[in-house]
Amino acid sequence: MxxxxxxxxxxxxxxxxxxxxxxxxxxxxxxxxxxxxxxxxxxxxxxxxxxxxxxxxxxxxxxxNPMFLQEMVSAMQEAQNAEKNKAVREYVRSNLGEMIADAPIWGPEDAKHTIFLWSDYSCPYCRRVHEELGRVVADRGDVRVVLKNFSIHGELSDAPAKAVIAAKLQSNEKAAELDRKLMEKEYYTQDDMKDRSKLGEKIQKNVMALAAEAGLDVEQLERDMNGPVVTRELRNVRDLAQRFEISGTPYLIIGERAFPGAIPYDQIIEALGK
Missing domain, CATH: 1.10.287 (Helix Hairpins)
Incomplete structure (x- = not known):
């Protein structure tokens, strides 16, 4: 112009x-x-x-033609999405092992289809897509979900993110169970929010209680939460978020395509294909 x-x-x-x-x-x-x-x-x-x-x-x-401008914007967005999916496809093909190495996984570890999920435990939309993905894994049997715990809400989600990553060092199944509990239950209340000085401590205590319910060794878990594996995985999550221009949650990579937002069950199934 x-x-x-x-x-x-x-x-x-x-x-x-x-x-x-x-x-x-x-x-x-x-x-x-x-x-x-x-x-x-x-x-x-x-x-x-x-x-x-x-x-x-x-x-x-x-x-x-009042629809012209909308069609033009849609065409531009489609072109941008195609370019982004190309970058995602090339990176995933070359770095799949590194992306999975330290991340907790739902479903069969050798599944045919892989879904990467960037989520935050204090995000309500993440809880919605978590439920949809649970249905997909249960119905398909050939899908694994790789959790990339993107802690964007600070102390509200730091402890849960670290705990689930650390839990994988004990058992991937127990890590998945802890993840499920954190998404389905409230690990902090509005009353907890009133005293921010003690919020982190209360969240840590509640997360450890859920970890015990999931059958984890809580003392070992707390040590591992501050260990090198968790630090490396959180750095990997942030680096990939920057590479893929992820600014919010949830965010999914299904196969080799990017899907921002809480997409529904049917769209996930369609993206997976056969």
Whole structure:
């Protein structure tokens, strides 16, 4: 748009003042000078007409077809999504092992289909998609969900994120069970929120209680939460979020395609294919 306006101004200036660029000897214009002057006028008219058409066409199309602007935006979004999915596809193919290495997993570890899930335990939309994914894993039998615990709400989700990653060091099944409990139960209350100075301590205590229910060694879990594996996995989660431009949760990569937001069961099944 800016360049179009600049070219339009240049065209107008050429039309009004272009004759001054032609050097004339004497009072009588030469044939060459006349031809050059006409060429300048022609070029300026072409520039002006082209710019006016470029500026006016979207307005005209929007007035005659109100859906034009929406269709244009949709086309641009589809192009951006295609480019993003290409980048995701190339990275996942080259780095699948590293992406999975320290992450908790639901379902068969050797499943045919892989879903990566960036989620936050204090995110209500994550709880919704968690339920949908649980149905998918149960119904299909050939799907695994790789949990990328993206702690974006600070102390509300730090302890749960670390605990589930650390739980994998004891048992992937127990890690999945702890993840399920954290998503289905409230591990902090509105009363807990009133005293922020003790909030982290209360959340830690509640998470450990749920870990014990899941059959985990709580003392070992607390040690592992501050260990190198958890630190490495959280860094991997953040690095991948930056690479894939993930700014919120939930966010899914199904196969080799990106899906931001809490998508429903049917859309997940469709994305998985056969």
């Amino acid at each position: 800016i360049w179009t306006i600049i070219i339009l101004i240049v065209g107008i200036v050429l039309f009004l003042c272009g004759g001054m660029l032609v050097k004339q000897d004497g009072k009588k214009p030469t044939t060459g000078g006349i031809i050059i002057n006409k060429l300048i006028k022609l070029i300026s008219i072409i520039l002006i007409a082209g710019c006016v058409c470029r500026l006016y066409t979207p307005i005209y199309l929007t007035q005659t």
